[in-house]
Amino acid sequence: MSVHDEIRQFIIDNFLMGQDSDSLKDDSSFLEEGVIDSTGVLELVGFLEENYEIKVEDEELIPENLDSIQNICAYLETKLSG
Amino acid sequence: MTLIDLFKSAVNRFPDNVAVKDRRHSLTYKELQSLADGLTAFLIGAGFAHGDRVGLLVDSSVQYVVAYLGILQAGCIAIPLNTDNSRRNLDFVLQQCGVKCLIGQSRYLSRYQLWSMDISIICSDWSDALKKGDKGPGRGVIRWEQAIEKIPDVDAFPDLSNADLACILFTSGTTGEPKGVMLSHGNLVANTRSIVSYLHLKETDSILAVLPFFYSYGSSLLHTHLAVGGTVHIEGQFVYPNKALERMANERITGFAGVPSTFALLLHRSNFNNMRWPYLRYVTQAGGAMAPSLAKRLGDVLLDADIYIMYGQTEATARLSYLPPDRFVDKLDSIGKAIPGVELRVVDEKGHQVSPGQIGEIIARGENIMQGYWGQPEETAKVLRNGWLYTGDLARVDEEGLIYIESRKSDIIKSGAHRISPKEIEEVMAAWPGVHEVAVTGCPDPILGEAIWAFVVPEGNQILEHKAIIRHCHNNLASFKVPHELVELTELPKTTSGKIKKTFLRNEYAIS
Incomplete structure (x- = not known):
């Protein structure tokens, strides 16, 4: 499974519980769609840290990095190449 | 006014x-x-x-x-x-x-x-x-x-x-x-x-x-x-x-x-x-x-x-x-x-x-x-x-009249900004086929204050699919009421009068 697919699957399994997954587009904002709350973001961070062996710094906890599947993929790419 | x-x-x-x-x-x-x-x-x-x-x-x-x-x-x-x-x-x-x-x-x-x-x-x-x-x-x-x-x-x-x-x-x-x-x-x-x-x-x-x-x-x-x-x-x-x-x-x-x-x-x-x-x-x-x-x-x-x-x-x-x-x-x-x-x-x-x-x-x-x-x-x-x-x-007062909370009479869970009744969650979970008994309680959590823990006893030899139970909760409860942890037990600890010992569950499983 690609990184993109893994992220998508994680969001669907943990926040959408398998529902409405068709309407979740790569650039859908989790905030605007009401997909995720503050503890959800921390769960997402835990998942990224554990699965991709990275450390998400406090200042990186921003929507530009985490608010859509597209943003997470781009953020991960930067982290993993750095 | x-x-x-x-x-x-x-x-x-x-x-x-x-x-x-x-x-x-x-x-x-x-x-x-x-x-x-x-x-x-x-x-x-x-x-x-x-x-x-x-x-x-x-x-x-x-x-x-x-x-x-x-x-x-x-x-x-x-x-x-x-x-x-x-x-x-x-x-x-x-x-x-x-x-x-x-x-x-x-x-x-x-x-x-x-x-x-x-x-x-x-x-x-x-x-x-x-x-x-x-x-x-x-x-x-x-x-x-x-x-x-x-x-x-x-x-x-x-x-x-x-x-x-x-x-x-x-x-x-x-x-x-x-x-x-x-x-x-x-x-x-x-x-x-x-x-x-x-x-x-x-x-x-x-x-x-x-x-x-x-x-x-x-x-x-x-x-x-x-x-x-x-x-x-x-x-x-x-x-x-x-x-x-x-x-x-x-x-x-x-x-x-x-x-x-x-x-x-x-x-x-x-x-x-x-x-x-x-x-x-x-x-x-x-x-x-x-x-x-x-x-x-x-x-x-x-x-x-x-x-x-x-x-x-x-x-x-x-x-x-x-x-x-x-x-x-x-x-x-x-x-x-x-x-x-x-x-x-x-x-x-x-x-x-x-x-x-x-x-x-x-x-x-x-x-x-x-x-x-x-x-x-x-x-x-x-x-x-x-x-x-x-x-x-429940509280005590000191010599100066300042008040200190000791505990709450009810077992409402305080998670984030929410007040959650364990009863509602228990009712929803108990409706899942194969669940014999369930107890829900709040356990200390560094961010939320209290996280929701559910303790479930299966009926007979039934195998419970945890993910399916959680999905059932998502379908029937507000998302902040969905348990964060699900623990399967063979029985729930009870007092002689039959009341579930939630403090015991909290101390035994969540805190330790």
Whole structure:
């Protein structure tokens, strides 16, 4: 499974519980769609840290990095190449 | 005196001050009054009468404030609804209150399939809904713009008194069904004035409101600032704390209010510690006890701001006690003393005040105490007795009269800003095939305060698929009520009288 697919699957399994997954587009904002709350973001961070062996710094906890599947993929790419 | 009178007085004194601001819109007092007048005129014109219930299913936003004030000014009773909800719970509340009109955001009207309900629906973001191709808005749904453009005939607005009900706030009931706390204008005004006086709030104050307005703590932020001519900066979703902090610094915000999980998030996962807060005059914390280590860290970061530890209940409008900031260092674990206009006692089972050091129940008296639970006289009679509110919280008092919470009588879980009844979750989980017995309890969590743990016993040799049970919870409960942990046991530990030992479960599985 690609990184993109893994992220998508994680969001669907943990926040959408398998529902409405068709309407979740790569650039859908989790905030605007009401997909995720503050503890959800921390769960997402835990998942990224554990699965991709990275450390998400406090200042990186921003929507530009985490608010859509597209943003997470781009953020991960930067982290993993750095 | 009504909440509307307090607001109008601020409009007259500070018409050009910014009253409310969210990430998209900003309104001065004059502008806010004008839009609220429009909605009031619409509601009256549409035939909604004094005392009619109007639901509000809208995110914390400028629109929410316009709608709230418009409803109150029309003499109707506002029913602020939790946006993170379940259809089952919403149906209960809407039916129990006999809600005649619902002001809702398209996202929630669609999510909970409320478009076709047989009541008036005002869609607060019709154009967004259409843009997204939402099939929901159909005939009969009223557009927000249509509702607020009405030219008001102020003379037709009803005369209100302090005895009139202003809102009904729903809290988790110990029986599982939510209870509607009826608050009159007199209740709101009394609590607002009291909070304004001990926090020394004035027109130059501004607050970053991260707490939802459908809870009493969040709504008290709105009431107090609108009463003094201050500014409410609405940060509806506290998902990215750094964004909120940036705003707090840029807007030179003077006040901040949070529950323990808000501060845990700020201190553990944000830049809060490394930033400087020269404009922050005070912070308040309520909604459950903050861990002493967290409180100390907060004190270390905010050297120049006053920290108020507070205690209250929705049944008391919001606030009952506060710890004066100069006692924050030496009485960190105390909820302080009664706020102005409130009398607090700690009493034994016979109603006698306990001696210092002894444990009893906190009871409260004052003009802020609710009118009762909507449609539930038996539940009301359990907590309102002889002019006192029985809080169900057990506490002791020290020689100085400062109060310390020891435990709660009910086993309501405090997770984040939410109060959650384990009973409702247990009922939903027990309905899953193969579940023999279930016990739900709150266990300590560094961010949430308490996380929800469910202990499940399967029927016979049945294999329980945990993921499926959690999915079943998601389908039937608001997301914040879905258990964070699920532990399977062969039996639940019980007392000789058959009561489940939840403290044992907590200590044995979660804490160890």
